Amino acid sequence: MLSKCPLFNGVTSSELDVLMKDLPFQIKKYAKGQMLAQSGEECRSLMIMLKGSVRGEMMDVSGKAIKIEDIEPPKPLAVAFIFGQNNRFPVNIIANDDSEVFLLPKESMLILLQRSAPFLKNFMNIISSRAQFLSDKIRFLNFQTIKGKLAHYLLQLESSQQGEIILTKSQEELATLFGVTRPSLGRALRDLHNDGLIEAKAKSILIIDRQGLMALLRKD
Amino acid sequence: MLSKCPLFNGVTSSELDVLMKDLPFQIKKYAKGQMLAQSGEECRSLMIMLKGSVRGEMMDVSGKAIKIEDIEPPKPLAVAFIFGQNNRFPVNIIANDDSEVFLLPKESMLILLQRSAPFLKNFMNIISSRAQFLSDKIRFLNFQTIKGKLAHYLLQLESSQQGEIILTKSQEELATLFGVTRPSLGRALRDLHNDGLIEAKAKSILIIDRQGLMALLRKD
DNA sequence: TTCATTTTGTAACATATGTTACAGTCTAGT
DNA sequence: ACTAGACTGTAACATATGTTACAAAATGAA
Incomplete structure (x- = not known):
C-alpha cells in the first residue's frame, strides 16, 4: 500500500x-x-x-x-x-x-x-x-471575486466532466473552500445564472457562455 | 560572498x-x-x-x-x-x-x-x-481585515523597535503588501488613531493601547 | 409514507473595502 | 528659496460581501 x-x-x-x-x-x-x-x-x-x-x-x-x-x-x-x-x-x-x-x-x-x-x-x-x-492558493483566494472563483471552479470541473456539471459538494462546502459565506456563494451562483452565463438548477449546472465565464477570470 | x-x-x-x-x-x-x-x-x-x-x-x-x-x-x-x-x-x-x-x-x-x-x-x-x-501569507491575507493586518504589522514592528515606531514604508507600499488600496489603508490607520489605539502622525506611530490592538487580531 | 435534518433560495440590512478625486504636505533637486 | 514630484489626508460614492433570518425544497431514516 x-x-x-x-x-x-x-x-x-x-x-x-x-x-x-x-x-x-x-x-x-x-x-x-x-x-x-x-x-x-x-x-x-x-x-x-x-x-x-x-x-x-x-x-x-x-x-x-x-x-x-x-x-x-x-x-x-x-x-x-x-x-x-x-x-x-x-x-x-x-x-x-x-x-x-x-x-x-x-x-x-x-x-x-x-x-x-x-x-x-x-x-x-x-x-x-x-x-x-x-x-x-494565494492567487486564487486574493485575486478573484466570488464570481471569479466560481467561474474558475466550474471551468475546471467542466474539463473533467462532460457537458452538464454535477456538483459533488454542497454550497456550504464550496463556500468554505472559497473562504466566503454560504449566502454569498448562493448569490454569486444566482447572479451567474441571471446573467445567462450558466443554467443552474440545484446541483446540476450547465455552462452556457464559456467566453463570459472566462472573462470573469480576467476581469476583476 | x-x-x-x-x-x-x-x-x-x-x-x-x-x-x-x-x-x-x-x-x-x-x-x-x-x-x-x-x-x-x-x-x-x-x-x-x-x-x-x-x-x-x-x-x-x-x-x-x-x-x-x-x-x-x-x-x-x-x-x-x-x-x-x-x-x-x-x-x-x-x-x-x-x-x-x-x-x-x-x-x-x-x-x-x-x-x-x-x-x-x-x-x-x-x-x-x-x-x-x-x-x-494565506492566513494573513485571508483572515484579517485591514485593521487586523495593520495591528499585526505594528505589533511586530514594535517588538523590534523601541517605543515609537517609524514606518519605513510608504502607505502605498504597505497597501500593496496587504493587498488593499492606498486610501483604504489610510482610512484604517485613521480609524485606529480615532479609536485611541495608536497615535499616528505621518510616519511616526506610537502604540497606545496594545491590548486593543491585540484584540483586533482575534476579533474578526 | 412521514418526519427530522440538511440543504438551498432568498431577502433586508450592515459593513468593509474599492474608486475617484482633489487639496494639503513633504522632500529632493536646482 | 523654489519648484516638481511624490506622499498623505480625506471625502463622496459605488460595490462586494457578510449577517441574520426564514421559508421552501431535498434527502434520509424510521
Missing part, C-alpha cells in the same frame, strides 16, 4: 520492505470528525494516508474556517512542514471519514532520505509542488 | 570553492525596475542575491499587484520553484534597486545537492520554511 504513495515512486514494494525493515513506524486510526493535528502543533512525523480521507483547514479564532485541501490515500501529508526551523502545522487536520494513517518519525525519515535516492528526489519534488500549490 | 547565503550554512568558503570549481554559473546584473522573471516563466536556475534588492509580487491581469516579499543578499530566491512537475515562477521578480544575482543552473544544483550533505540539508530546511511562509 505504501509503495503507491508518490513519495515512493520508483521504489518497488520489496525494495521498500528492505529500506524500512529496521525503522520504527506507527499506524493510527481516527474516527470521522476527529482531529489528527492542530494548527501550531509541532510536526514530528511524516504521515501517509492509508484509508479514509482527511482535510486541512485554516481557522481563525472566531471560528471561521477555510478548507485548504482534502487528502486521500495514498497521499502523504505534512510533507512540507516536518523540516525547517518552525516545524509546525499551519492547519488543522481533521478526518472526513474513519481514516488510517501511517506515521514515520522525523528521525526515521532522515534515515530514509539518506538511504534512498528516489525517495529523496520524490520528496524534493513533492515539497516543491506544495510551494506551488500554496502560491496558487 | 556566496558562503554567507543560508544555503551554504556550515560550508566554509574554501570548501565552497572546491564544490563549485567545475560547475558552470553566471552572474547577472539588473537595473532598478527591471524584471528578473515573469510569473509563469519556467524556472531553470537557482538564484542567489549578491547586491541590491528584488521583490516578488503577484499580479492579476487588471494590474493589481500584491507584494509577497523583498529579497536581499545573501538570500536565495526561487528555491522552492526549481523542482516539482510545474517548475514555474508564481510571481514576478522585479529589481527594487540595481542588483546583482548569482545563477546556478538546475543541473549544477542537482550535482551540488549530491556532493554536499550540508547543502542538501539547508536546501530542505529552506524549502520547508518557504511552505511555512506561504501558509502564513
